Amino acid sequence: MLLRTKLFGTTYEFASVKEVLAKANEEKSGDRQAGIAADSVAERVAARYVLAELDLQTLRENPAVPYEDDEVTRVIDDGVNEAIFREIRGWKVGDLREWLLADTTDGDMVSRVSKGLTAEMVAAVTKLMSNLDLVLGAKKIRITAHCNNTIGLPGTLASRNQPNHPTDSVEGIRASIYEGLSLGSGDSVIGINPSDDSTGSVARLLEMTQEVIDRWEIPTQNCVLAHVTTQMEALKRGAPMGLMFQSLAGTQKANESFGIDVDLLDEAYDMAKRYCNSAGPNYMYFETGQGTALSADAHYDADQLVMEARNYGLAKRYSPYQVNTVVGFIGPEYLYDSVQITRAGLEDHFMGKLTGISMGCDACYTNHARATQNDIENLAVLLSAAGCNYFMGVPMGDDAMLSYQCTSYHDAPSLRQALDLRPIPQFEAWMEDIGLMSDGKLTAKAGDASFFLQR
Amino acid sequence: MTTTPHDLDAIIAAVIEELRAGAAATNGREAPAATGSTSVPAAAPAPAAAPAPAAAPATQQRSGAAPPVTHAEASGRFTGEFGIDLPDPTEPERRHALRVEDPYDAEGLANMASTTTARLGVGRSGPRPRTSSLLLFQADHGVTQDAIHGTVDPEVLERFDLFTVTTRVADREEYLLRPDLGRRLSDQAKADITERCTKSPQVQIVVGDGLSAAAIDNNLAKILPVIEQGLSAAKISLGTPFFVENARVGLMNDINDIVGAEVIILLIGERPGLGIADALSAYMGYRPTAGKTDADRDLICMITEHGGTNPLEAGAYVVEFAKRMLQHQASGQELRRLTADDA
Structure with missing residues (x-):
């Protein structure tokens, strides 16, 4: 899978979906301790450009730990509503961010789509969101x-x-x-x-x-x-x-x-x-x-x-x-x-x-x-x-x-x-x-x- | 125009005198006598918008034992009624003062507060805590920050003739970010220890700053002589003690690969708790080496004169532990297993 972008004339290439996700993450000392964080701020943003173009199907197919090896992956994947997933599997992560923030998207609509998401999709869109995005995005989802x-x-x-x-x-x-x-x-x-x-x-x-x-x-x-x-x-x-x-x-x-x-x-x-x-x-x-x-x-x-x-x-x-x-x-x-x-x-x-x-x-x-x-x-x-x-x-x-x-x-x-x-x-x-x-x-x-x- | 330092002093004194006279007039109250009844903030007039405060708790009043000395008086420039000279709010009687206005059952509240170290009876103004409760919290957090980010006083190290080595950590920030690097000696440290330390002693004592410089500053002078004298009296041979900067507990393994002691004693600063910033831990292990973990170590923690084990007493415990480790040639869970039959 080719995962590559240019930024300010420099080419950034990533070996896996997992690497794109890790390098797109906001700076965290734990990721750095683990040796998986972006090496530079530019690389972090480059990873986000690539992440924004990933579709949800690809994220579902690339969980952090393979389905066969991990029961948490199985619990999450088996819990996906397939009908809803079929509707959204072609969405790119960047599109998901905009859909979540759009005034035409209300809380009920988000709760319905969330039944078609896996954890990797949830984390992916979060990496593209600014702090105020996160406030506004969460605000419309009421869970009682x-x-x-x-x-x-x-x-x-x-x-x-x-x-x-x-x-x-x-x-x-x-x-x-x-x-x-x-x-x-x-x-x-x-x-x-x-x-x-x-x-x-x-x-x-x-x-x-x-x-x-x-x-x-x-x-x-x-x-x-x-x-x-x-x-x-x-x-x-x-x-x-x-x-x-x-x-x-x-x-x-x-x-x-x-x-x-x-x-x-x-x-x-x-x-x-x-x-x-x-x-x-x-x-x-x-x-x-x-x-x-x-x-x-x-x-x-x-x-x-x-x-x-x-x-x-x-x-x-x-x-x-x-x-x-x-x-x-x-x-x-x-x-x-x-x-x-x-x-x-x-x-x-x-x-x-x-x-x-x-x-x-x-x-x-x-x-x-x-x-x-x-x-x-x-x-x-x-x-x-x-x-x-x-x-x-x-x-x-x-x-x-x-x-x-x-x-x-x-x-x-x-x-x-x-x-x-x-x-x-x-x-x-x-x-x-x-x-x-x-x-x-x-x-x-x-x-x-x-x-x-x-x- | 030039002014000498002497002129400046005179000018400053005059200005202060003038300001003071003005302030006293503005306050419209008689200045307190210079003999020492200057008021503490609790008795100051409340802001107009605030509800009238209840009578200040007795603990907030000056004890009256000794006349206060203001900075101004101490410097000898002038004497007068102005100045703030507060008793220590962290002393037990003030720390535990109840700050609830007009409680339903004051005695019951005091009894409840005495059953826990949680901060109860702190009171409120609107939904926020009382000023004294807020400042006490900030003081308690403040000393933890100074302890973590402070450095050990070089005089303390000189007094015991401890030379200093470092871990693979470059600075305090990296120390907090990379615990793994704090568990490894730097190459220079390995060379220094190789050159300067007696090899294969029965007991090697090491001092490390850990997460609290204050733990070393405040406790080392008390605990170290007790340990050294206790072990020497038992005819146990001691290695050459030294100090490690930016140290983590796992360092014991790296150190003993060089000195080859039977027992390593590491005196290291603990992560400060709120209000207790100088707690020291003594980690002890029998023949530590790569792969040994906390399960192979024994520990005396919370060594402090502020609500923990007294360092003199703790030193005696350390000596006893070291003797037992030498006797049974084991430490940690293995030592507990071997000595379970003795108990």
Whole structure:
């Protein structure tokens, strides 16, 4: 296959579709670490010229890992709607970009076409889009999902209450939950990353969160983000669970490093449908992030954006209530600074929506990345403008267990106020009912965890 | 026209005096006494548009133990009522002060906050955090940045007669981007170590900056003598210690291919957590060589006087670990397997 262009008189030639995709990618330290990034900015743009002319059929025929070798490729390819694919297979990636951005293309039309896309097509068009393209493109795709409430409605922004504690103290976690609830965080989920992955500890946290939800009649769901096998065991023992969680990666080999495969996820999904106490029909919660496949040395020389798009293709199989990228968690050797983290956050959100899943973002950074709290506040504003379904809420953005910084309990109410957004409707009605919100704003009683000592 | 430095001082002093008089008049309040009751910002008048602030928490008031010394007073140019002299907001009593205005249950809130290291009770103005909560976060993040991007104080290295070598990393940026290069010695480093180090000692101590220069600056002087004296007292032979710039833990393998020690002890700065920027780790391995991983190593982490293991105490642990490794000729999972029966 000839993949070649001239640019400013220089000829750039690429050996494979995978190489075109990698070199067309926006600068990422992970791609550079993997030795697959463009050597120059000009080469990057040359790759994009070639990519814009690739048709969707060619992309389907050239997945990052061959169909025979990888079950993630098979899940995605087998999920393609053939009738819709036949309509679009001749489209070039450049045409797809313009079609997505055209005023004559509405959200329903995008959602229909997305059934004919594979992850490589989703990643390809993302590489041709500027940051504002990604905002505008995502904005028109509304994906809603229902567990005990409805996430993703136009004009809403939800917040995961993330009350982590270094040693899983039930009292400490409950205290953080109260602080978060008092600021309007918790409508997407009350979701704890446990420090102890044992079944007993996970079940104890599920019971405590359920008890808080019941006592205050909160229209939300609980989740403890342990390994899926631990949660399945907790469910078997009768622990109360609203959402089941798992981290995903973009290849079969990378998922093996997480201790999961498609059979196990199928089994977990089946159990969630049968044993979760929530209304459904969406019971699953997934987290992803650019660079995970490379860190497991399971990226098959594909770039981290392609790998990330494949996460979403896999997630879609399980009709998740919510999926979020943990965009700056992995460290500067994959996303070096705020420029790269911001870009990746916008890309991931757009790709998730284009894939057809309810997408949020853990806008975050580690202390050795070139980023500050200001940078993720910026990203949160951009993503809120793009229609992001939810962010994390953590006490002052400082996670006491995971040693990274993300958005604060304060940020969801701030973003809602700045951009005229509301919590999930059932949750806002509850906030109003107990006196913490009025007309879309926090009342004088809000921001006080001890408010919840009343019951 | 020429002015001498002395003239300039006089002019500056006069201008400051004038400005101060004007400012005091504008404020329309009596200037506080020079003996030391200058106010902290918590007690300053609120902006007109803001709601009246609640009474400042007791922890935000001056402790009153010692009269404050302003910069101006310290320089001896003038004395007066102006100046800001704040107590350290990172001291525990101020760090953990609750900032919620008019809580439903103040005691209950304090009890809840005491159950977690999460930042609770930080309060709000509109939907945003209180100023003091915001600045404390920025201070805690600030020290992590200074630690990661700082360099180890050369005096600390000189004091212990440590010579410096580097990894294959060119600079701090590449260090963060390419962990693989930080695990390999540069060619010059290999030559220097070959030339300067005693070969085949029982224990080789190496110091590396890792992700925190402050970890070395603040802890080395306490932990290193304890380790050296502890091992010497046990008649264990020590190699020639040295310092590696832009070091990663995996470097232990490369180093021991040259020095051939039985045990390598690497004291290396940890990735700073928010507010704790100087934590040191001691990685220890028995005969490290290419292919050895964390599973083959033992580790004492969070060595710091700021909420971790005290460096003197940690030094004693390191000595015990080294003795056990020599005795069992193993480290890491293998050592745990061998010593499981002892327990």
